[in-house]
Amino acid sequence: MSMMKPSLLSLAVVCASLGQNAFAAEDIANLVDRGKATLDVRYRYEHVDPDNQNQNNANAQTVRTRISLQSGKWYGLSALVEADNVSRIGDATYNSTRNGQSDFAVVADPDGSEINQALLRYDFKKGNAVLGRQRILLDNQRFVGGVAWRQNEQTFDGVLGQLKPITGMTLTYSYIDNVNTIFGPGDNRFDTKLNPANIEGHSHLFNAQYILLRDRRGAPQLTLTGYSYLLGLDNIAVTRTAALGSLSSRTNGLRANAAIGPVSLVAEYAQQSDYADNPQDLDSDYYLAELGYNWKGMVFKGGYEVLGGDGGTGNRAFQTPLATKHAFQGWADVFLTTPADGIEDAYVGVTAPLWGGQLQAWYHDFNAERGGDSYGDEFDLSYGHPIPAVPGLVALVKYASYRADDDTPLLRGNVANIDTDKFWLQLQYTY
Template sequence: MRTQTVKNKHHKLSLIAGALLTGALTPTFAVAADDIASAVSDSTANVMLRYRLETVDQDGKTEDAMASTLKTRLTWTSAPLHGVSALVEVDNVSYIGADQFNSTNNGKTDYPVVADPKGTDINQAAIKFTGEALTLVGGRQRINLDNQRFVGGVGWRQNEQTYDGARVTYNATEKLTLDYSLVFNVNRIFGPDDGAQPADWHGTFHFANGNYKINDNHKVTAFAYLIDNDDAAATSTDTYGLDYVGSFGPVTASVSYANQVDAGDNPNEFSANYFKAELAGNVGPVKVLGGLEVLGSDNGVGFSTPLATLHKFQGFADKFLGTPGNGIEDLYVSAITSLGGVKLIATYHDFSSDKNSISYGSEIDLVAAYKVNNNADLLVKFASYDADELATDTSKFWAMATVKF
């Protein structure tokens, strides 16, 4: 049954790529064979290896988790031919040594979750047309919108989240950029095979995003993200919002607002709001930023962002991948500096509910990152969540090395 599903997905992938690009590509069908051969011979192939050791100590679990995983990525990109190029990217996740963890599909539920199931998957397979002001992409592709709070690739996990569909980006003027995607399948981080979580979400997903650059210091973005999820109806929502980013001398400010309502076959009826405000500036060699992010709730349902790169937000311990029914307020402060070429980041979070005055807990996150050269990076990261009235105490540690060829 899954084989037939995969065949259907690949058939749809081909259809949508063709439908999107036929008009743009028609003239290219008459190009000389040697031009096509040149596009292939001038193509590039790249390899990326990312090794990570991840440990989790979580109260309530009888065992501590330890995951030793290797991600191998092969990327092939053709040379452009009359503005048209092709991309194929394959990812493999394998285990090297320690595999004492719940990958979400290995059945090891006595251990905490480390959501890196092993397997091989087509991460991207797309055709791209690049014009003077217009870019078209059809097929399986990476879509990261703005800061990835609503739509992203979850690149932190070893199996990236990518999207099957069509995307149009239009630079209308020097200041205005319009971006629209129509997606029919989300290739989630839990693949390539179904487990406790489905590897794919099928449905109809509309991502509309327009940003206007007022000047060099100020930008406004309007967005609409419409989710009709066939496989998880409770995530079907319509979200509309605005985002502002600007700088005032040495201080950078950002403000976001969005409203979300139920859509499609969502069994819940609600209308919840999102708000975020953040300020950042330098104090000597240290960059300091602080902010408040609120995911509201209504009728016992929290504002949700199921397609976001969730690990970036509300703490690296990942205790709030789903919004509680009472919503969440995240009051946070970060300090960022460099020492001997090592980037250092420390962040403190205080979590509470948006409604009913519940103290969820607090978290400390620490990061040390070092760029060896243009092809190699090292990273060490630590997160400690101190539970109050939600979830349990959890500590996580990561050591990671990335090499690109």
């Protein structure tokens, strides 16, 4: 008995010590002590020149100021609050969709302040869960994204959970009951059925990704993703004449990414049907095939993307209402709504390091998926470069030129088809 007492005492001391260390590692003060604040300021000048005698050129100068407060972690729990303000500089010689300047071309950056994100997050060994207003970026953001190019980012109110049951697999589910669009903030006074500040409804997002192969460095070589996006969007319509809810849809798809040395391959297929209370019968397909090649840091890509049309009445083509649309089908944003006859986009481009910055150049050729009519083509060019004298400051110059086919002045589905030039000058500072 006398021999056991020292052993028990030693064990108790060790356990107490471990307990104290664990408690110290999970001190609730970590929420504050290990938190951080971030300031992000983005100035942008945007010029829009549409070939439209009934619409003046737009010239917009705006500044977006974002303050983010990220807490540390305590037993896997953390919090984030992020506030944005978008302010106009100078005259409002552009249509922000909220300022009543309908005689000018659209620059969709309304003034105002809003909570961009406000969330609680719980991280555990096999995944995480997020509750609140949050950024949701799935895959390449072709179906669900943040539209970060616009000054007021798109975020989502709801819950998101990720589970990683085995190595290489990520299962994601999200329930969304409100979408804070780029057209906010707003009190609904200026909402139309095409651009509400908040999209109400009940949406479910399912995404399953599995990395099948990795190279010797651990980089993915073959990734498969399956998804099902059930969008219940109550107060938005596909066109001015369509009924509310006509963008509610069910999209099921499969995406494959492969990398073989310097070569990259992407193939994707999705099918879209109506969902929730959509009064229209939807039945359209999506296809994507893309080939890339990396040569001494220069990345060349060519692809063919198809959003199917429908021969019925109204616009029942394949739509992506929650996507980061600016990243697809050209920076001039002519095809934010897919025309009723669908669209085929054949594109080539290059991203290359140049003089310490990054150059991008893209060419798109657009045609109708049904009927084969030519919509026109577009050339895009951008160059971004850090400012060496000011750490955290990056400058960007960007240009888009869309040329419409003269034989298709108005696309079926109320989508205007006119020559459009856009130019941007941007300075962004992050601290």
